Amino acid sequence: MPIPEQRYVLGVAYQAGPDPRIQRGADGGRDYFSPEELEKAAWGFLRDGPSVGLFHADGTEGAATVVESYVYRGPDWHLGTDIVVKSGDWLIGAVLDERAWQLYKAGRITGWSPQGQARRITHRSS
Numbered sequence: 001m002p003i004p005e006q007r008y009v010l011g012v013a014y015q016a017g018p019d020p021r022i023q024r025g026a027d028g029g030r031d032y033f034s035p036e037e038l039e040k041a042a043w044g045f046l047r048d049g050p051s052v053g054l055f056h057a058d059g060t061e062g063a064a065t066v067v068e069s070y071v072y073r074g075p076d077w078h079l080g081t082d083i084v085v086k087s088g089d090w091l092i093g094a095v096l097d098e099r100a101w102q103l104y105k106a107g108r109i110t111g112w113s114p115q116g117q118a119r120r121i122t123h124r125s126s
Contacts, residue, residue, distance in 0.1 A: 007101040009094060010068065015036055018087030021049040035088035040072050043089040045114065052094060054103070056113065058113040068093030 016035040033041065046069050053060035069092050077085040085091065092112050096104055103109045 005101070007096045007098075008067070009064075009096060009104060010091060010109075011111050012083070012085060013069075013090040013092040013114055014041070016086065016090070035071075038088065038090055041114070042069060042071055054100060054109070062097065064094035064096045065092045066092060081108060 014033065016033060016038045018032045046066075050063050050066040050069065052064035052066060054063045069090070072085050072089045072091055073087055075087070079085065098110075100109060
């Protein structure tokens with residue numbers, strides 16, 4: 001009898017601090033969270049009842065059940081690709097529903113994209 005797939009995925013929900021590979025976003029800005037602010041956001045996600053949908057589309061909530069959400073506190077974690085998890089990054093682990101799992105296996109789901117609200121603070125260099 002085959003062992004059923006766990007449908008578990010783990011990934012970086014949001015990177016702490018600026019990404020040196022990104023010089024400017026599509027809107028002309030360069031947004032990022034400090035590690036302290038990202039930690040607050042990660043804790044708020046759990047406190048407010050985590051909800052996971054697909055592709056930021058209404059009506060897709062419930063596509064995954066969050067089973068882990070934490071701020072990584074260890075040394076750099078090289079994943080064997082160009083991805084390095086650093087201390088302060090927010091990780092989410094979840095079990096996908098069957099539809100989401102099939103999309104993940106087909107390469108259509110490739111990461112987390114948290115939705116939320118934030119206040120933009122502009123830092124100007126002198």
